[in-house]
Amino acid sequence: MGRRGSHAMQPLSGADAQFLYAETRTQHYHTIKALVIDPADSRQPLDFETFKKQFAGFSGVVPVFHWQLVLAPLNLAHPFWSWREELDLDYHIRRAAVLSPGGEREFCEVISEIASTGLERDRPLFQTWWVEGLAGGRLAYVVKLHHALADGLSSAQLLLDATQEGPDDDLRPPALRVEGPEPLSTRARQLVESLRFDVQLALGTPRFVARLLRFVAIGSWRALARKGRPASPYSAPITRFNQVLTPHRWFANVDLPMAELKRVRRVFGCTLNDVYVAVCAGAIRRYLELRGELPELSLTAALPVSIRTPEQQRTYGNRLSSWFVSIATDLADPVERLQAIQRNTRAARESWEVKDRHLQHDAMEYGYLYRGWMRLATALGRRFSGRPTFNVVISNVRGTPVPLYTAGTRIESMYPMSGLVPGQGLNLTVISYMGRMDFGFAVDPDLVPDAWELAEGIPRAFADLQAAAQVERGTAGE
Incomplete structure (x- = not known):
């Protein structure tokens, strides 16, 4: 490098x-x-x-x-x-x-x-x-x-x-x-480089506007024409997570065995990410239910998705898009919740694939205009809906199955902690490492006073899915 x-x-x-x-x-x-x-x-x-x-x-x-x-x-x-x-x-x-x-x-x-x-x-x-x-x-x-x-x-x-x-x-x-x-x-x-950037941006504006109009006229129509529809912004209920942030952050961690997660995935015919999201949803549901704060509506999660091309895999910086997914916290049955999440992530993926997935990333080049538009859209969305854009961020980062070493010593575990975004005091991020999924919870402790209670909900939620998978295998005669 x-x-x-x-x-x-x-x-x-x-x-x-x-x-x-x-x-x-x-x-x-x-x-x-x-x-x-x-x-x-x-x-x-x-x-x-x-x-x-x-x-x-x-x-x-x-x-x-x-x-x-x-x-x-x-x-x-x-x-x-x-x-x-x-x-x-x-x-x-x-x-x-x-x-x-x-x-x-x-x-x-x-x-x-x-x-x-x-x-x-x-x-x-x-x-x-x-x-x-x-x-x-x-x-x-x-x-x-x-x-x-x-x-x-x-x-x-x-x-x-x-x-x-x-x-x-x-x-x-x-x-x-x-x-x-x-x-x-x-x-x-x-100064010369800055002016060159502005000129290049101005010259590319007509093409960008054409992409934007094409997205509105074609991409959205094709997405809406599909049977499944992804969650929309401002369709999420208000929860304790969705308040003004303080400077304070709190971290908790937990891990699950990758082999067991994959076994559940095979039984129910879903993706590994579906199982991960379902486990997170089960822990969040339990946390809110214990406090008498579980909304009737399902919470919505933002799932970051990479838009890197194969040629960009070894570059730094940010190349991300997001899916908005209902995580079925309104469903008590863990299998029904997993199946609903499977449908919802499939709908989000299908909608994302027919859209211009790089549009938002490229729009950010128009710094002040983009920030102004996002502030206006957020203010109007909250003003007329009375709801947050989404409730939580749930992120899945691919690590490595092989052990890594530093200074001749093996790394035993690797825990991630992501940042919080405005109005969302909870982020769940996982990274796969050496046959485990290592979970990291980032919270604002003023909004989520006991991160460890959330973390302890992860193995409980997964145990529910394991038990259901065992019943499903028995029913299938395995």
């Missing part, structure tokens, strides 16, 4: 820049990956100062660790990335300790504190925390990365690039090179 490319500066895409424009004191846009290791069988010294010195090896294969944000002159264009050679390691590499007894809850408290503050923009937008004191002498690396740099898929790829597949492997740059920015150029050059 190349450290520098052929251009003096690398402009952010509109999709990447939106995460900077929308960020406030209470609205953080960073993601977190927590990697837990056991140093007992490490083949290299494992202490904080050694890790800090070895970080140069990591940053050599992960170029975004050197990308410095630079604002365009007079904000005429989206910001740029420039290359920053020297890193302030005292800021980027931090140390923390888990309180005794060092269990999962104590570990998650540390992650919660890390997630509750934003990243400073006068240096590359990441931090890595060395966390010690976990039970059994384990350690953890907690990587905090701004969403402007990477979405879920590209941040998972970043971790693959910064780790090894064997205990004796060395860090090697990937075979495919990713172009990156060079050191900061003059303001005059930045």
